[in-house]
Amino acid sequence: MPRVFLDTERMANLTSGLGQLCLHLGRELVRQKPPGWEITFLVSREQVGIFGPLATYKVAAKWRRLWHPWKFDVWHCPYQGTRFLPGRSTPLIYTILDLNYLSLPEYSLQRRARQKKRYQQRINQAVAITTISAYVAQDIREQLAVPAHTPLQVIYCGVETPSKAPETPPSIRPDGPFLFFIGMLQPYKNVHTLLPILEAFPEYRLVLAGPDDRPYGQEIREQARQMGIADRLLMPGPIDESTKWWLYANCDAFMFPSLLEGFGLPVVEAMALGKPVFCSPLTSLPEVGGSDAFYFSSxxxxxxxETFRRGMEAFRNDPAMPDRLRQQSQRFRWETVAADYWKLYQQVYSGEMSQLQQQASNAL
Incomplete structure (x- = not known):
């Protein structure tokens, strides 16, 4: 019986992006599990059984990072920061979500070099590498050394959306029409560039949701105060899922001017509700936003x-655009992600890697 192992240890924090990725991927992999296959998840002791009886489980422990006797036919690390690796004889599929860490100015050159070295060691061990956008795949090839015989495959991230947006307003809600952003407030998110919209359109409020315990958050507040728009800027900090989806459903537009994104999950979430999206033309965002998102020219x-003005006018004059945005969001579904991974697991197990390796060499 073929046996596949997934390191989902980061589900220990289910409120994190990595925790949610592991949870949704794991659920769909179990749902699609082919007959005759066994799937095992690495989890905390409290989460044994989280994927039901069709899966088996290994308990994550620090000492297991150094030694474990586990034998599997395929070992998948679904994020690059894994702390658990197989022996050299076990085929490793290594997923790199992004290399943003290597571009952040607050980290020293020495720290970045150490991280690149760790990533490179895992790339050298892997029989296949996957990532969540073509942009990240290109970035990997530019910053790291991918062997010519190692396939590098794009398998987009899935997005989980509610069947129905919450109807009950949350305690945090604007008192008029509003624009919405969600994400960790760091300089590369570039959200301070949105403040002139509040100056030009006094009917709007702007909600910037997400952790804002860094200096950048205070800089935004001070800039809004100096511009005389602080009363229309809401920065509620982290918000729960219900509040997030209410804000998506009730905003006039979603704003995402980020300069550095491996995927841009909030863009897909907003499109899933048919909302106009205004975002950066950089990194992976055009890949995800498609032709119906609006991109800032500078x-x-x-x-x-002006981009906002023209985009909102185009959206209001095109009644079919919300449906096109929803259709674009459907490209990023967990069932598609899991199906692609099961195909890759089966190729690795059955020895079909030569075909993938030839494709990898041809792509160079």
């Missing part, structure tokens, strides 16, 4: 305001 105040 982040000069006048360009940002």
């Amino acid at each position: 982040f000069e105040a006048a360009d940002v305001v």
Whole structure:
């Protein structure tokens, strides 16, 4: 019986992005499990059984990072920061979500070099590498050394959306029409460039949701105060799922001017509710947003305001656009992600890697 192992240890924090990725991927992999296959998940002791009786489980422990006797036919690390690796004889599929860490200015050159070395060691061990966008695949090839015989495959991230948006307003809600952003407030998210929109459109509020315990959050507040728009800027900090989906459902537009994204999950979430999306034209965002998102030509105040003005006018005059946005969001479904991974697991197990390796060499 073929046996596949997934390191889902990061589900120990289910409120994190990695925790949610492991949870949704694991659920769909179990649902699609082919007959005759066994799937095992690495989890905390409290989460044994989380995927039901069709899966088996190994308990994560620190000492297991150094030694474990586990034998599997395929070993999948679904994020690059894994702390558990197989022996050299076990085929490893290594997923790199993004290399953003290597571009953040607050980290020293020495720290970045150490991280690159760790990533490179795992790449050298892997029989296949996957990532969540073509942009990240290109970034991997530019920053790391992928052997010519190692396939590098894009398997987009899935997005879980509710069947129905919450109807009950949350305690945190604007008192008028509003624009919405969600994400960790760091300089590369570039959200300060949105403030001129509040100057130009006094009917709007702007909600910036997400952790804001870094200096950047205070800088945004101070800039809004100096511009005289602080009363229309809401920064509630982290929000729960119900509040998030209510804000998506009730905003006039979703704003995402980020400069550095491996995938851009919030863009897909907003599109799933048929909302107009205004975002950066950089990194993976055009890949995810598609042809119906609106892209800032620059982040000069006048360009940002004009892009927003023209985009909202185009959205209001195109009644079919919400359906096209929803259709674009359907490209990123967990059932598609899991089906692609089961295909890859079966190729690795059955020895069909030569075909994948030839495709990898041809792509160079």
